[in-house]
Amino acid sequence: MSRVGRQTFVYDHPPRIAARTSIVGPKEGKGPLSDQFDILLDDDLLGMKSWELAEGEMVRRAVDHTLKQANLSADAVQAMISGDLNNQIIASSFAARALGIPFFGQYGACSTFVQSLVLGGALLSGGFLENAICCASSHFCTAERQFRMPLEMGTQRPPQASWTSTACGCALLTANAQPQDLKVCSGTVGRVVDQQIKDANHMGAAMAPAVYDTIVAHLEDTGRTANDYDLIATGDLGWIGRNLLMELFKRGGVDMPDGKLIDCGNSLFSQEQDPHAGGSGCGCVAAVSCGWLMRRVESGELRRILIAGSGAMLSPTSTLQGETIPSISYAVCIEGGA
Amino acid sequence: MSRVGRQTFVYDHPPRIAARTSIVGPKEGKGPLSDQFDILLDDDLLGMKSWELAEGEMVRRAVDHTLKQANLSADAVQAMISGDLNNQIIASSFAARALGIPFFGQYGACSTFVQSLVLGGALLSGGFLENAICCASSHFCTAERQFRMPLEMGTQRPPQASWTSTACGCALLTANAQPQDLKVCSGTVGRVVDQQIKDANHMGAAMAPAVYDTIVAHLEDTGRTANDYDLIATGDLGWIGRNLLMELFKRGGVDMPDGKLIDCGNSLFSQEQDPHAGGSGCGCVAAVSCGWLMRRVESGELRRILIAGSGAMLSPTSTLQGETIPSISYAVCIEGGA
Numbered sequence: 001m002s003r004v005g006r007q008t009f010v011y012d013h014p015p016r017i018a019a020r021t022s023i024v025g026p027k028e029g030k031g032p033l034s035d036q037f038d039i040l041l042d043d044d045l046l047g048m049k050s051w052e053l054a055e056g057e058m059v060r061r062a063v064d065h066t067l068k069q070a071n072l073s074a075d076a077v078q079a080m081i082s083g084d085l086n087n088q089i090i091a092s093s094f095a096a097r098a099l100g101i102p103f104f105g106q107y108g109a110c111s112t113f114v115q116s117l118v119l120g121g122a123l124l125s126g127g128f129l130e131n132a133i134c135c136a137s138s139h140f141c142t143a144e145r146q147f148r149m150p151l152e153m154g155t156q157r158p159p160q161a162s163w164t165s166t167a168c169g170c171a172l173l174t175a176n177a178q179p180q181d182l183k184v185c186s187g188t189v190g191r192v193v194d195q196q197i198k199d200a201n202h203m204g205a206a207m208a209p210a211v212y213d214t215i216v217a218h219l220e221d222t223g224r225t226a227n228d229y230d231l232i233a234t235g236d237l238g239w240i241g242r243n244l245l246m247e248l249f250k251r252g253g254v255d256m257p258d259g260k261l262i263d264c265g266n267s268l269f270s271q272e273q274d275p276h277a278g279g280s281g282c283g284c285v286a287a288v289s290c291g292w293l294m295r296r297v298e299s300g301e302l303r304r305i306l307i308a309g310s311g312a313m314l315s316p317t318s319t320l321q322g323e324t325i326p327s328i329s330y331a332v333c334i335e336g337g338a
Numbered sequence: 339m340s341r342v343g344r345q346t347f348v349y350d351h352p353p354r355i356a357a358r359t360s361i362v363g364p365k366e367g368k369g370p371l372s373d374q375f376d377i378l379l380d381d382d383l384l385g386m387k388s389w390e391l392a393e394g395e396m397v398r399r400a401v402d403h404t405l406k407q408a409n410l411s412a413d414a415v416q417a418m419i420s421g422d423l424n425n426q427i428i429a430s431s432f433a434a435r436a437l438g439i440p441f442f443g444q445y446g447a448c449s450t451f452v453q454s455l456v457l458g459g460a461l462l463s464g465g466f467l468e469n470a471i472c473c474a475s476s477h478f479c480t481a482e483r484q485f486r487m488p489l490e491m492g493t494q495r496p497p498q499a500s501w502t503s504t505a506c507g508c509a510l511l512t513a514n515a516q517p518q519d520l521k522v523c524s525g526t527v528g529r530v531v532d533q534q535i536k537d538a539n540h541m542g543a544a545m546a547p548a549v550y551d552t553i554v555a556h557l558e559d560t561g562r563t564a565n566d567y568d569l570i571a572t573g574d575l576g577w578i579g580r581n582l583l584m585e586l587f588k589r590g591g592v593d594m595p596d597g598k599l600i601d602c603g604n605s606l607f608s609q610e611q612d613p614h615a616g617g618s619g620c621g622c623v624a625a626v627s628c629g630w631l632m633r634r635v636e637s638g639e640l641r642r643i644l645i646a647g648s649g650a651m652l653s654p655t656s657t658l659q660g661e662t663i664p665s666i667s668y669a670v671c672i673e674g675g676a
Contacts (some may be wrong), residue, residue: 265346
């Protein structure tokens with residue numbers, strides 16, 4: 001069975017993660033997970049002349065590093081499934097131009113990395129691809145310029161705002177498994193959920209109901225409970241959003257032990273680094289997953305995890321027009337190899 | 339075999355197109371194809387208070403009309419694979435919010451409709467979905483505001499500029515085939531190609547090399563020639579871009595009979611309507627395909643067609659930064675039913 005319930009794909013031939021790369025920027029590299037990433041940038045411009053070009057270069061380096069780890073050339077990869085927060089996803093498409101890999105541009109806001117794993121998992125399990133790059137990135141400076149205020153203005157951020165991370169995560173899915181490689185076992189496709197939050201600085205509140213909707217769908221579709229997972233990681237709700245999600249589970253009668261659920265945005269930064277509500281951005285869940293979380297599964301510390309990425313599908317235009325914030329979440333189940 | 343060559347998916351279980359809807363705006367509805375569309379809008383605001391909301395409402399109506407044609411409820415559809423030109427694809431995500439269908443947000447600029455068919459075809463053929471909505475939209479007024487100048491300025495457009503169409507096309511792919519339904523037989527995933535065009539008004543020139551790259555890959559992967567197709571439709575190169583594409587075929591030694599290749603953007607408008615270089619926008623190839631082209635296959639006039647959608651992956655930011663225009667093209671093969 002390739003699909004169970006309405007929203008969940010179960011991969012009959014679970015793709016393996018042959019290699020992966022996590023890159024984080026200077027602030028992220030000083031956080032509590034600093035020794036869990038592959039590449040720590042000391043210059044968030046990466047030697048480029050604009051932040052947008054820098055983000056594209058970060059994606060290109062992440063893919064390049066991943067291919068080198070797997071000892072593969074770009075020619076051996078049939079698809080790059082990737083996106084970012086920039087208008088018209090220029091970080092991913094500029095990287096895809098440099099790499100020459102057939103490209104599926106995705107937009108799921110900060111859920112994009114998990115969206116790409118869910119799609120990539122299906123395309124590999126279905127025999128359409130042999131190797132696929134699943135990737136997402138974000139950059140604090142491109143996101144602030146685009147969604148909020150030019151950094152040069154030095155605008156004060158409200159306490160409920162999250163800090164868009166400068167980060168990129170990239171996973172190479174392969175049908176040519178090595179027994180020790182991590183498995184992508186199932187994926188749940190989210191619905192767009194909107195609980196009428198209008199504050200574009202309060203994304204944890206906007207996204208928590210979407211994450212609730214998707215995790216509940218995943219558990220119902222698969223007939224599992226939270227206890228079937230060693231860890232459930234959201235990305236990224238931040239401290240406020242995670243509390244709201246726990247409240248939703250409580251109200252909905254869903255058993256979710258408090259220690260079971262962590263948030264990537266809360267893990268990337270310490271509160272002393274003053275990210276306000278926590279880390280966010282496509283790159284946060286991508287880098288924390290490809291770095292810290294997958295390492296813990298690989299080491300055997302965790303056997304099976306669920307990563308629930310979430311995205312706020314707002315635009316600066318919809319915010320200016322007074323619209324509420326539609327949100328979405330995708331979930332993917334990762335298990336250890338043999 | 340689910341994939342042939344590097345870039346082409348061949349659908350072992352070709353999904354069928356159970357229903358489809360084409361919607362066009364007032365100007366498009368006065369063009370040469372006016373009797374080929376399902377819904378002609380007489381108000382490009384659709385009763386909404388902004389063009390962005392109007393575009394989302396157009397998408398919602400297209401999906402709703404398609405589901406009614408197929409006598410299906412939204413609950414019976416497991417995925418909406420859709421995108422548009424708006425920053426953060428708000429037309430599609432706002433429609434997905436209204437519909438409640440699990441959502442895969444896509445961004446391939448004007449190639450998005452074909453990208454969604456290529457992905458949807460794989461997800462259905464692989465058994466992951468039973469019913470999927472593949473959709474894309476564009477709106478002249480949202481696109482001008484975002485990519486070029488506010489309409490209120492009355493800026494003169496250069497002759498090489500195309501006219502972003504107000505249009506939407508939506509196809510319901512299903513695994514529950516009726517013998518007469520059209521088949522989605524194969525799809526080719528494009529690479530990002532950039533021949534250093536910098537003029538954001540000259541998109542036909544930027545995209546023609548990407549279309550060339552994808553059509554050549556499709557023919558090589560499938561071992562076919564242009565003569566295996568009754569028609570090859572590009573979308574949307576416009577008059578200048580189509581001439582450049584024919585020149586590329588000639589230089590590349592690819593046999594492409596002149597009458598075989600049409601462009602959706604050249605078909606949507608007459609030159610008397612003064613669209614300058616031709617129609618463009620995600621909605622153009624989507625509506626022309628779901629209206630005119632698929633009707634011709636359904637009637638038996640055409641037996642097998644190839645639709646090659648193309649997108650210019652620029653953003654207003656990349657244009658202001660002086661970057662060249664990366665482009666992409668996806669191709670999908672549609673055949674008549676029994």
